[in-house]
Amino acid sequence: MSLTVGVIGGGQLARMMVPAAVELGIEIRVLAESAAASAQIAASAVGDYRSRDDVLRFAEGVDVITFDHEHVPQDVLHALVDSGVAVRPGPDALLYAQDKLLMRDRLSALGLPVPDWASVVSTEELASFIGDHGGRAVVKTPRGGYDGKGVRVVSDADEVADWFVAGEPLLVEELVDFRRELSQVLARRPSGEIALWTVVESVQRDGVCAEVIAPAPGSSSKLVDVAAEVATAVAENLGVTGVLAVELFETTDERLLINELAMRPHNSGHWTIDGAATSQFEQHLRAVLDLPLGSTAMRDPWSVMVNLFGGPIVERYPAALADQPGVKFHAYGKEPRPGRKAGHVTAGGDDLDEVAFRARAAAAFFEE
Amino acid sequence: MSLTVGVIGGGQLARMMVPAAVELGIEIRVLAESAAASAQIAASAVGDYRSRDDVLRFAEGVDVITFDHEHVPQDVLHALVDSGVAVRPGPDALLYAQDKLLMRDRLSALGLPVPDWASVVSTEELASFIGDHGGRAVVKTPRGGYDGKGVRVVSDADEVADWFVAGEPLLVEELVDFRRELSQVLARRPSGEIALWTVVESVQRDGVCAEVIAPAPGSSSKLVDVAAEVATAVAENLGVTGVLAVELFETTDERLLINELAMRPHNSGHWTIDGAATSQFEQHLRAVLDLPLGSTAMRDPWSVMVNLFGGPIVERYPAALADQPGVKFHAYGKEPRPGRKAGHVTAGGDDLDEVAFRARAAAAFFEE
Known part of the structure; x- marks a missing residue:
């Protein structure tokens, strides 16, 4: 017997599953977009994830199909299920990671904490929402x-007039007055077992994750409990299997609101490769194979991850x-491109200031 | 630019270099013995390491050639060097890992501590050595x-009469009255930088490593210093690059004697994957690429590694x-065969008894 995950x-999420698979003795195969994909070392096929034929052919002989991203169309996912292969997370869960309106609607129906939101189909409806929410709002496709x-x-509603041209409804949300952004990452097996890592702070720059601090500094035990409860409720009610990241706003009035969901390993969990007993990539493989989950204990009191953008990475290693012999360096094997996530660094230790200093000092060598 | 290691x-040593290479963004290519090799995920060619043609073809386009084992013949190694590719460790160092008589001779000439030994070509010479050393000795091809x-x-010299038939000299050594076996693993760059992990105890069963305890329990600071000095002297004098393991006897009269050398990642260093800031596999890649070495600090006060023999492994994961959510499991992707090294488990923590218990409990699930 061997275990084979497709x-x-x-991308880099598939790439980072490879070390975990190799260590565990699990065969990993990747359906890559191109021969130069980040996860090319495990690519058994190059093909289009939107093509039913490509995907069904790729899935032959694997024990379970999982994902580097959430963009596989529902008809392709259902064709996989109909062909008899295990798909984790399944189409009915992925739906809520694929469509933010469905997600907001479902989370609201479950009574889970979300920002005020609405589905709008016209600038008039949007203008009305903006007027009701202090003159500003966040619009999302x-x-x-x-x-x-x-x-x-x-x-002003006209700022997204171009998006209404498509005729599809848009999601509008209140602009949350948040103190900081958090992320609760967990893994869930089909059999129901759940394991959560510590809740982390995610520092965004220009809408992109720049840095993650684990655990989120200064968190009350109540905040930690609520983050865990909310994420667990999402996982169980949406039937998520594998890794789930629940991005949260911590408001200035000390509430937690769900921002986004990701049903795959997530940037806010990269620190677990070096900072936790079980990484999110190993745990994802265990979870989708319905194997017992590993310990999520931290290896050090603090772990700080800093993303590297653009590249080049390897050229600057010397x-x-x-300079930073204790920092762990990760490069995704991508062609350098401005703003592109090209790698990350992680430091760990007993003192947050010192750990953050080392991680940032290491990252500074790769600044664009 | 990319960095490419061939x-x-x-085997499993090449396999365990793959996760480190993937994380660092280093391209790794393997010349495998067969398509079913343990390191097949990185195999760019299947060929014979004794064939100059196979090896030279494999080496095209790589930045450095290194090894899963020490058996590549000297003429092939020199052909590689002559072709202009960096070979690390180089042929002049590997010679001493390939031939135990040359190794003993060189270490003796350097004044490094070794057991009494001799080169013998006949049962008469062997009988004489045995007679001079208390009636017993160790004979090695x-x-x-x-x-x-x-x-x-x-x-009795006749016990190896069959080995003399070949006409080659044999190595005979005193049977060392040792308290335990230790191993000092280090890495050395071509530029001279050396980094040592803690000296470990290696528990052998039937001549095969069964368990490794890091650090070697109850070691005096003098023992630790001497182990480091001896291994450093070996690395520097033999010009070793990459990982070097120096297996040592700790005698009942508190001396250290060099038993064997391995110029590659070694079973006594597998604990570093989970137990050290930088694993021996990552460090080996850094060293052969002449990149700065990483921290060898332990992640926990104690780390215990137990080998898994025979297999199957993955089948027994559930x-x-x-049972052991905090233990790290490693499987080498090999077909089950009695006595074969098929994987290992590693536990870490603050209390040696507890750590050893967990590692052994995990290993017990895979007993043949």
Whole structure:
């Protein structure tokens, strides 16, 4: 017997599943977008994740299909299920990661804490929402957005007039007065077992995650409990299997509101590779294979992850590695491109200031 | 620019370099013995490490060649060097890992501590050595032995009469009255930088490493210093690059004697994957690429590694992973075969007894 996991999508999330698979002795195969994909070392096929034929052919002989991203169309997901292969997370869960309007609607129906929101189909409806919420709001395209794309903060409905042209409804949300952004990452098995890492603070710049601090500094035990309860409720009610990241706003009046969901390993969990007993990538593989989950204990009291953008990375190792022998360096094997997530660094230790200093000092060698 | 390492040999040591390479963004290619090799995920070619043509073809386009094992013949190694590719460790160092007589001779000439030894070409010479050393001795074939193969403890020279048939000299050594076996693992760059992990205790069963305890319990600071000095002297004088393991006897009269050398990642260093800031596999890649070495600090006060023999491994994960959520499990993707190293488990923590208990409890699920 061997265990074989098929991953649709060859980005850095698939790439970072490879070390965990190799260590555990699990066979990993990737359906990559191109031969130069980040996860190319495990690519068993190059193909289009929107093509039923490509995906069904790729899935032959694997024990379970999982994902580098949430963009596989529902008809392709259902074709996989109909072919008899295990798909984790399944189409009925992924739906809520694919469509932000459905997500907001479902979370509201479950009574989970979300910002005020509405589905709007016209500038008039949007203008009305903006007027009711202090003159500003966040507008999101329900599908296809990531890393700040498909998101605009507006004070006038005309600022997204171009988005209404498509005729599809848009999601509008109140502009939350938040103190900081948090993320609660967990993994859930089909059999129901759930394991949560500590809740972390995610520092965004220009709508993109720049830095993650684990655990979120100065968190009350109540905040920690609520974050865990909310994320657990999402996982259980939406039937998520594998890793789930629940991005949260901590408001200035000490509430937690759900911002976004990701049903896959997530940037806010990269610190777990070096900072936790079980990384989110190992845990994701265990979870989708319905194997018992590993300990989520931290290896150090503090862990700080800083993203590296653009690249090049490896070229700058001689100076960076010499300067920071205790920092862990990660490069995604991508062609350098401005603003692109090209790698990350993680530091761990007993003192947050010192840990953050080391991680940032290491990252500074790779600044664009 | 990218960095590309070519590894000759597709066993578990090459396999365990893959996660480190993927995380660092280093391209790794393996010349594997077969398509079913343990390191198959990184195999760019299947070929014979004794074939100059196979090896030279494999080496095209890589920045450095390194090894899963020490068996590449000297003429092939020199052909690589002559072709202009960096070979680390180089042929002049590997010679001493390939031939135990040359190794003993060189270490003796350097004044490093070794057991009494001799090169013998006849049962008469061997009988004389045995007579001079209390009636027992250890006889070794100079080449090709590993994991207890090519080693016999004898009290009568006729017990290795079959080995003399080949006409080659044999190595005979005193049977050292040792308290325990230790291993000092380090890495050295071509530029000279050296980084040592803590000295560990290696528990052997039937001539094969069964368990490793890091650090070696109850070691005096003098023992720690001497182990580091001896291993550093070996690395520097033999010009080793990459990882070097120096296996040592700690005698009942508190001396350290060099037993064996390995110029590659070594079983006594597997604990570093989970137990040290930088694993021996990451450090080996850094060293052979002449990149700055990483911290060798331990992640926990104690780390215990237990080998898994035979297999199957993955099939027994459901029970084992559920029982030991904090233990790290490693499987080498090999077909089950009695006595074969098929994987290992590592536990870490503050209390040696508890750590050893957990590692052994996890390993017990895989007993043959």
